[in-house]
Amino acid sequence: MANMKLLQLLESDCTLTPEQLASMAGMTVEEVKAAVKEFEAEKLILGYQAVVDWDRTQRENVTALIEVKVTPQRGEGFDRIAERIYQYDEVESVYLMSGAFDLTVIISGRTLKEVAQFVGDKLAPLEDVTGTATHFILHKYKENHLIFEKREEQEKEWIFT
Numbered sequence: 001m002a003n004m005k006l007l008q009l010l011e012s013d014c015t016l017t018p019e020q021l022a023s024m025a026g027m028t029v030e031e032v033k034a035a036v037k038e039f040e041a042e043k044l045i046l047g048y049q050a051v052v053d054w055d056r057t058q059r060e061n062v063t064a065l066i067e068v069k070v071t072p073q074r075g076e077g078f079d080r081i082a083e084r085i086y087q088y089d090e091v092e093s094v095y096l097m098s099g100a101f102d103l104t105v106i107i108s109g110r111t112l113k114e115v116a117q118f119v120g121d122k123l124a125p126l127e128d129v130t131g132t133a134t135h136f137i138l139h140k141y142k143e144n145h146l147i148f149e150k151r152e153e154q155e156k157e158w159i160f161t
Helices: 002-012 018-025 029-041 079-086 112-123
Strands: 062-070 091-096 103-109 129-137
Touching: 002 018, 002 029, 018 029, 062 112, 079 091, 079 103, 103 112, 112 129
Parallel strands: none
Antiparallel strands: 062 103, 062 129, 091 103
16 A cells, blocks of 8 residues: 555655655655665656646647557557557657547657658558547646646737837
8 A cells, every 4th residue: 555655656746755755655765765666677667757848948849649540450459550659759658549549649749740741751651550630739738637837928018109
């Protein structure tokens, strides 16, 4: 039970120190360090990452959600085509879905054209892909349980002549 609490704490804020985690999870610092090491070895923890609000920076970035219909392969189902897709650097996430399409692919690029070229040149031509639908993310409100704060409007300067 303490291990579940520790995993939840790490997921919500991986910058917490072992001392803080121990206090919050009801464990000793040594238990926390051993558990984290074990989580990493067992691939329960796959990595640590900051969630960045790129809209608040000067970096140009476009994110798209792509619905992909594929033909599953005998004996391998969707795994082989999903693995082929997630090998591309542009791909951030791939999910197997229920419903009208099979895979959801999340990608990022610098421009709409760059994302469109990825879909047209790399994704759609794959042998087992039978269709795609691309949706561009216009604004992020919440991601990974974190709410993106509104940008403060810059004060407008009026000039009358």
